[in-house]
Amino acid sequence: KYDKFQVTSFDEGDIKVNEGANQEGYTTVALFGGDSREGQLEEGTHADCIIVATIDNQTKEVKMVSVYRDTLTEQMNGEIKKANNAYFTGGPQDAINMLNKNLDLDIQNYVTVDFKGVAEAVELLGGIDVDLKEEEIEHLNNYCVETSEVTGMDYTPLKKVAGVHHLNGVQTVA
Numbered sequence: 001k002y003d004k005f006q007v008t009s010f011d012e013g014d015i016k017v018n019e020g021a022n023q024e025g026y027t028t029v030a031l032f033g034g035d036s037r038e039g040q041l042e043e044g045t046h047a048d049c050i051i052v053a054t055i056d057n058q059t060k061e062v063k064m065v066s067v068y069r070d071t072l073t074e075q076m077n078g079e080i081k082k083a084n085n086a087y088f089t090g091g092p093q094d095a096i097n098m099l100n101k102n103l104d105l106d107i108q109n110y111v112t113v114d115f116k117g118v119a120e121a122v123e124l125l126g127g128i129d130v131d132l133k134e135e136e137i138e139h140l141n142n143y144c145v146e147t148s149e150v151t152g153m154d155y156t157p158l159k160k161v162a163g164v165h166h167l168n169g170v171q172t173v174a
Helices: 083-103 115-124 134-151 169-173
Strands: 026-034 047-056 062-066 072-074 080-082 109-113 128-132 163-167
Touching (some): 026 083, 047 083, 080 083, 083 109, 109 115, 128 134, 134 169, 163 169
Parallel strands (some): 026 109
Antiparallel strands (some): 072 080
């Protein structure tokens, strides 16, 4: 799948880092899940999933933390808005700058995936196991209809039985 990556480079100085933010020995990457149904991964798309992944360069240990999309953060223009607004108004560059500014990070790299990218990744892993409540299954089955149309991938509705279910890509996104 590597040949399907879209690679974007930032010009020097485009990514802002707070003075004193030191992450020597670590590599930090922003992971964005775009609310895109048509492959749009730049500005104009909300990043409904925002994860900061930090890799210890020596031990290769990875730690990840979610930044809730509705977290109020200071945007690059000084306004206080939801975290996912930064991606919508300024694409990955503004979203990275927002994370660096608010969390004292030094993020230089990012990955953005849309619905289909997540579904395909789950399929490559052979699916995932998720513990679901009965009321969650009804909503999951409903969202599978649109997700299947957007991704062009198939799914089977889940039976309304609480417990661990093995989900395919469409079901996972839904």
